[in-house]
Amino acid sequence: MQVYVCVKHVPDTAANIKIKGENDYDTTGLKFVVNPYDEYGLEEAVRLVEKAGKGEVVIVTVGPAQAATTMRSALAMGATRGILVKTDDKFLDSRTASKALKAAIENDGAPDMIFTGKTSVDTEGSQVPYRVAKAFDFPVANEISALEVKNETATAEREIGGGAREVLEMSTPCVIGATKGLNEPRYPKFPDIMKAKKKEIKEFEPGDLGVDIPASNKGPLKLEPVPERSGAKMMQGNVRESVEELVQTLKDNKIL
Amino acid sequence: MPKTGVLIETENGAVKNINYGLITAALGNRENEVVAFVTQDCAAKAAEELSAYGASRVVRLGVAGGDINSSPDLCAKALAAAIEEFDLKYMAGLATAPGRDVFGRLCAILDAPYVSDIQSIDYGAGTAVKSHFSGKTMATVKLEGSVVLFTLRPNAVDPVENRVDSETAEFTADISEGGKVTVKEIKASQQGRMELTEAPVIITGGRPIGAPENYKMLEECAEVIGAAVGASRASVDAGFAPHSMQVGQTGKTVSPNLYIACGVSGAVQHFAGMKTSKVIVAINNDKDAPIFEKCDYGIVGDMFEVVPVLTEVLREFKDK
Numbered sequence: 001m002q003v004y005v006c007v008k009h010v011p012d013t014a015a016n017i018k019i020k021g022e023n024d025y026d027t028t029g030l031k032f033v034v035n036p037y038d039e040y041g042l043e044e045a046v047r048l049v050e051k052a053g054k055g056e057v058v059i060v061t062v063g064p065a066q067a068a069t070t071m072r073s074a075l076a077m078g079a080t081r082g083i084l085v086k087t088d089d090k091f092l093d094s095r096t097a098s099k100a101l102k103a104a105i106e107n108d109g110a111p112d113m114i115f116t117g118k119t120s121v122d123t124e125g126s127q128v129p130y131r132v133a134k135a136f137d138f139p140v141a142n143e144i145s146a147l148e149v150k151n152e153t154a155t156a157e158r159e160i161g162g163g164a165r166e167v168l169e170m171s172t173p174c175v176i177g178a179t180k181g182l183n184e185p186r187y188p189k190f191p192d193i194m195k196a197k198k199k200e201i202k203e204f205e206p207g208d209l210g211v212d213i214p215a216s217n218k219g220p221l222k223l224e225p226v227p228e229r230s231g232a233k234m235m236q237g238n239v240r241e242s243v244e245e246l247v248q249t250l251k252d253n254k255i256l
Numbered sequence: 257m258p259k260t261g262v263l264i265e266t267e268n269g270a271v272k273n274i275n276y277g278l279i280t281a282a283l284g285n286r287e288n289e290v291v292a293f294v295t296q297d298c299a300a301k302a303a304e305e306l307s308a309y310g311a312s313r314v315v316r317l318g319v320a321g322g323d324i325n326s327s328p329d330l331c332a333k334a335l336a337a338a339i340e341e342f343d344l345k346y347m348a349g350l351a352t353a354p355g356r357d358v359f360g361r362l363c364a365i366l367d368a369p370y371v372s373d374i375q376s377i378d379y380g381a382g383t384a385v386k387s388h389f390s391g392k393t394m395a396t397v398k399l400e401g402s403v404v405l406f407t408l409r410p411n412a413v414d415p416v417e418n419r420v421d422s423e424t425a426e427f428t429a430d431i432s433e434g435g436k437v438t439v440k441e442i443k444a445s446q447q448g449r450m451e452l453t454e455a456p457v458i459i460t461g462g463r464p465i466g467a468p469e470n471y472k473m474l475e476e477c478a479e480v481i482g483a484a485v486g487a488s489r490a491s492v493d494a495g496f497a498p499h500s501m502q503v504g505q506t507g508k509t510v511s512p513n514l515y516i517a518c519g520v521s522g523a524v525q526h527f528a529g530m531k532t533s534k535v536i537v538a539i540n541n542d543k544d545a546p547i548f549e550k551c552d553y554g555i556v557g558d559m560f561e562v563v564p565v566l567t568e569v570l571r572e573f574k575d576k
Contacts, residue, residue, distance in 0.1 A: 013505050013525055017389045027395075036506055095369065119372075121390045121505065126372040127360050134364035139329075139436035141352060142360060145499070155440070160353040161454065162484075163445030163500045170437045180506050181499045219381060220395035226531050232538060232554035242555045243565045246537065247573055249553060255514050255535050256481065256573070 001055030003045040004105050006116040006128065008035040008076050009067035013121055019115045024090070032066065034074050037117025041178035043185040044147060045115045046078035056080035058108060062100045064088050068201055076188035076196035083108060084203045085211070091219025092124060096211070098131030103209035111173050112138070113154075118143045118179040129177035139170035145181030258345035258379075259427030261287040261338060261357060263331075264306065264314075266352055269298040271305045274350055275453050276415030278408050279309040284357045284379040286310070291342050293317040295331060300506050307422035309415055309556050313340075314424050319431040327435025328354070330462035332361035337429035339366075346379075351407035352453060359407050370405040371397055373509075373525065375412045375532065383474050390505045410454050411511045412532070445500075454501065457514045460503055463490035464519035464541075464559065471497060473560070474518065477567040480574060486510070488520050490565075504529035516566075518559040522547030539563070 011017060011025075012033045018026040034042070042057070049055045059074045059082040061067050071082045085100045092100075105111055114136070119126040126142075133140030139154075146157035152172050158179075160166045188196070204212050233249075235242035250256040260282040265272045271294075282290045292311040294302050302315035315336060319330050335358065339347055347362070351373040363370035374384040375394065384406060388395040399406070452458060461474050465487075474485045474516075478492040487497035489504050503510055505525040508568035515533035520526060522538070522545060530536065543556045555562055 011389065013390060013528075016524070017392050019393065023395075025389075093369070095367070120476060123388055123395075124373060124386070124390070126356055127370055129275075129361050130360035130364040131367075134367075138401045140361070140364075141437055142357060157443075158353065158357075159500050160442070161451035162449040163498065165443040165445075166353075166439060167443065168437050168440040169440045180502075220388065222396035223388065224394050224396075226387075226391065226394055228531075229536065229550050229552060232551045234548070234550045234554045234556065239555075239557055239561050239565050240569075242557070243569045246553055246555060247566070247569050250514065250535070250537075252571065253535070256570075 001052040001112050002109050003049055003055065003057050003113045003115065004111045005038065005042045005045045005057060005059050005074070005079065006101050006114065006120065006132065007038045007042065007059050007061050007071065008117070008122070008176065009061060009063040009070040010035045010120055010122040019223050019225060023220050024077045025223065030054055032070050032189070034070055035117050035120045037119060037121070037179055038241040039077070039185040040180060040182040041117055041176065042074055042077055042079060043183045044178060047183065048149060055112070058083060060101055060104050061085070062087060062092065062097050072196050073188070075199045076192045077186055079194070081199050082201040084201055085206055085209065086203060087206060087213055089213060093214070094127045094131060096213055098128050098135060100209065100211045101128070102135035103211050104204065107209055113120055113149070113173055114175045115136070116175065116177050118177040129175050133175035133214030136173070136175070138174050140175040140177070141168045141170060142177030143179045144176050145179050147182060149174060195234050230254050257289045258287070259342060260290050260346040260348055261342060262290055262292045262304060262311065263335060263349040263355065264292050264294045265352060265354065266294055266296045266298055266302065269296055269301065271302050272454065274410040275306070276309045277411065277413040278348060278350055279306055279311050279412040280416045281373040281377055281408050282346070282438060283310040284377070286418070287379055288346065291315060291344065293335065293338060299426070303422045303424045308417055308419050310418040310420050312420045312422050314422060316426045317426070318426070318428045320428050321432035322434065325439070325469035327437030327438050328357045328361055329437055330431060331358050332365055333431050334429040335362050336365045337431070338427055341427060344403060346404045346406070349407045351409050352451070355407050363405050366403065366405070368398040368405055371399065372407050373409050374406050375409055377406065387509065391509055391531055395459070403424055409509070409511055411456065411513070450484040452484045452486050452501065452508050453510050456512055457481050458486050458503070458510055458512045459483050459516040460486035460488060460518065460519070460520060461491060461559070462488040462519035462521065463494055463496070465491055465496055468496050473563050477563055477570065480567055480570045488526055517547060517551070518563060520547055521545050522550060
């Protein structure tokens with residue numbers, strides 16, 4: 001079984017983002033990780049191949065040279081090898097990224113399944129799984145939190161609001177965008193981390209794969225911090241008094 | 257006048273409230289004409305409701321080959337056909353689970369740029385504002401393409417009444433093949449809960465809630481003010497609440513009018529999912545909890561003492 005997992009190199013979710021200039025951010029000292037949603041896709045891919053008893057899980061990343069470090073942690077989670085399409089563009093648009101992912105996968109082999117995360121936690125585009133699927137003419141299901149693959153049919157579940165769930169059926173090969181709930185990604189052990197250091201990461205320039213990164217691709221026009229509140233007005237008195245003051249204040253401000 | 261197409265979300269033949277803010281956003285500074293699309297047999301009723309906010313045409317969207325609701329692929333294909341048929345400059349939807357799914361498919365079909373989950377749009381400047389880095393920053397992005405696709409975060413734009421005359425129509429896209437993905441089943445929620453991202457008020461319980469059954473206390477309070485109940489990641493990870501209730505990074509991003517956080521310390525990841533709420537109230541027994549530095553109103557106290565009183569006071573105020 002040949003399974004590909006698209007992995008994005010993103011700033012750690014716990015890190016603060018320091019905005020630089022009008023529309024950039026400072027990566028000095030910023031920790032980068034595997035996009036958290038991609039980890040669920042990776043874990044599912046590794047389990048599928050383990051169950052099949054044969055095949056490989058190939059990580060595909062479009063990102064800077066430093067993304068290789070992030071890819072090592074994905075390899076430590078059980079992937080076989082990696083492919084890195086190099087670009088220094090921090091805000092590569094989803095269309096171009098999807099084209100690069102497609103070209104890299106196609107150049108490597110014939111996928112039985114492709115996994116992605118449901119969205120990336122940096123630019124939050126939420127469209128790469130769909131674009132990659134379209135490029136291959138494969139079915140796609142995104143935001144998947146339960147999956148079963150049997151006899152070339154994939155049955156996938158997604159939450160559609162208020163806890164209700166939609167069950168989708170499609171043939172394989174297909175693209176699955178993963179989210180929390182799909183599985184519990186494994187925590188790599190020391191020997192896995194050591195083994196991952198020796199695993200192969202093939203590097204490509206976009207041009208090697210026939211992918212053109214448009215020069216107009218400059219990311220957002222402006223990046224701003226979300227205004228922080230400057231501290232709460234504390235309600236005074238005993239429980240009853242403070243609650244009454246709160247409700248009255250909310251009423252006065254037409255919040256209730 | 258440029259035309260904005262809008263995919264309306266209906267539930268059992270009724271227009272959901274979150275659509276009205278979307279119509280307001282679609283209309284811009286009344287610089288666009290709004291064509292609304294529904295995929296259920298409720299165009300006449302929808303037209304009555306949507307015309308109050310500015311939708312001048314409501315179209316029942318279908319496909320020639322079968323049921324448009326049998327696959328999100330069919331809905332996306334039909335919208336792609338509608339863009340051409342109605343000569344739309346913009347196509348908008350809600351950034352809900354179904355909306356995100358259809359628009360993801362649509363942008364892939366058209367190979368067109370798409371901006372998901374925006375907070376606001378400026379048609380004159382040709383820009384939209386959306387979250388980057390999971391709610392930590394806001395990015396102003398350029399709208400590109402011959403047709404501009406976007407989804408709007410529910411509750412991000414307040415609905416403004418703007419009554420217009422409206423007409424209804426039908427458009428059956430010439431699509432005969434089925435979708436690549438088929439909806440096999442919809443499993444209803446056992447509790448029939450309100451969807452967090454659509455709720456005007458949210459009351460969230462953190463890890464100190466201690467047990468799944470203790471969320472009942474929050475549900476009682478929520479019922480009085482039509483709120484949805486959320487949970488922090490720590491509470492979900494401890495097994496006290498399902499992931500569908502999680503607010504924050506790796507959970508849901510919400511923008512309600514009022515967000516009441518009970519026993520939530522205020523981790524960066526939690527704030528990432530709720531900081532665009534209009535008003536944030538925190539109830540926490542630790543007066544030094546970081547959440548008090550970043551919210552609007554605070555009560556220092558044990559949520560197990562405060563919340564029942566809050567429920568009672570809200571009920572009294574409501575009855576007045």
